[in-house]
Amino acid sequence: MPLGIDRTHFYAEKVKRQEKEIHAKDERVAQLETENAMLYLKLAQLHGTVQSVRQENSSLNGQVESEQQFRSDVSGTAIKLHRELETIRNDLRSLQSIAIDIPEEFQKYTTQANKVVQRHRQVFQSQNSSMTSLQSQVTNMELALQEITERHAKEKKRRQELHNILMELRGNIRVHCRIRPLMEFDCGNEDSGSLGKPGTRSEVVVHFVDDENVCCRTAKHNKVFEYERVFSPTESQNDIFEEVQPMLTSLLDGYNICIMAYGQTGSGKTHTMLGSHKNEDYNPSRDPHRDEGVIPRAARELFRLISEKQSATHKIEVSVLEIYNNEIRDLLSNDPSIKHDINTSTDGTVSVPTLSSKQVDTVYDVMCLVQHGLRTRRESATMVHEHSSRSHLVVTLTVISQAPSFFSKTSSGSSQDLQRDIRGRSYSTSSAPNLGNLSNTWSGADQSAASVPGMGAVIRTKLQLVDLAGSECVGMSGVKGAALREASNINKSLSALADVLGALAEHRSHVPYRNTRLTHLLQDSIGGDAKLLVLLCVSPAQRYITESLQCLGFGTRARQVQRGPTKRRLPSSAEKVDSSSVRPRSASTATGPSFIPKPT
Structure with a gap:
């Protein structure tokens, strides 16, 4: 045995x-x-x-x-x-x-x-x-790993802070990238049951690596792109806005801010910027909706920051326009036949004098104006996206703030007492009127700002929120006739935007801002002293690999632009408010937009 x-x-x-x-x-x-x-x-x-x-x-x-x-x-x-x-x-x-x-x-x-x-x-x-x-x-290894993890988190946070300080000092354009989830329409003519399967056109090729890197994996190569922040498909609208929120504090500190969403048709730009703006149950006066985009969240945060300031020292105006077929259309005007020209001042500031602007007091007012503009914005269905935007949408929130008292001190009221801002522009505080002269613009309740002692000059800063039209391949979208002309103008303006960034990155003597209305309108934001944030929106599907690579390359080119330090807006002769510089408004705009509906 x-x-x-x-x-x-x-x-x-x-x-x-x-x-x-x-x-x-x-x-x-x-x-x-x-x-x-x-x-x-x-x-x-x-x-x-x-x-x-x-x-x-x-x-x-x-x-x-x-x-x-x-x-x-x-x-x-x-x-x-x-x-x-x-x-x-x-x-x-x-x-x-x-x-x-x-x-x-x-x-x-x-x-x-x-x-x-x-x-x-x-x-x-x-x-x-x-x-x-x-x-x-x-x-012992777990304790050591925990200690190393804590040290890594501290060092990572410190590195991010130092990186932010470096970006602030260098004044570079900040670029974030958002990868949207794979959708059913990414299959194209394929069966929806093959969504995400290897070998199909809906196969995922754009992958989230970490919060600073995104990888585009194809059969030929793997290419990694680095940005200031990368958002995975699972991150929410609130995660996006958390990166935008600190910039709004700079807006009240006197800096111009521009946030634009760039990407192909159907990549999620409008969802990122506006969110659930077409939801019938959506009411911005209530708590934020979980799908609410950057524009309503930014407006809500801006009003929250203003509520912490001294009463009646800040006013907000809103304008909404679209650039359609290289023409500017005022979406708040009842007269679409008005031709709008862009004026560029000697200091590089860009403005559209004929553009309508409405004063707002709540986030509800802002979103009603935006939704009014969206109802007339050009959209059409293509083979790529059912509600493809055919124009560039620009929502501008202008903040008019009373300058601190040290900006308006005078010596015995002498008209020869001049002060200069950091760009060398001079203004006379002895002749600067107080906000009482805005009685033809603001309501009687707002005239209390004039009673605040030592607040004569004003500062105008603007927050530009841009939802760019999507770049698209004509063959894939299947557009014809007028839609083909729209697509041609969209691609031309986006190509001009890339050319501008290329010229800035290469420090060329001539930057072609005026090739299109889009680049001309955003001249002071792209090449000026504004803080610019570019939100790249990309689709992860194989069928959009060419557009995704183009979008990621655009972001890389934007990061290469080096500008001077971002400058605060200071009161000047051109920015003081008096009866000659304020555009007259109709009685309907004296107390806000006349077409704002009642909350449902």
């Missing part, structure tokens, strides 16, 4: 079974012996009976013969029983011999089993000591 197998239980059971069999056979033997004795007794009785019968009646020969026959039968039975008894005795002797050997074999196997158990016990004790040592090492 093979060693190492514990057969103790088997032999114990076998011994018990054999003992039971022996006991049963012993009982059988006793029973047979009893029966044999009874038979012998009966035989003796029969012999006596035969003798008596012979003596009494010798004539009963037939009975004697049958008696003899019976005797022979009994003898045969006795012989048979005797043979069985002998067989049982032989079996019993065999079992007894086996039972004698069982204890020796049991002792032998027990000794071997004890040796195996002892050997395994020693191995277990050795492994247990090794396990204890390993557990101690793992505990």
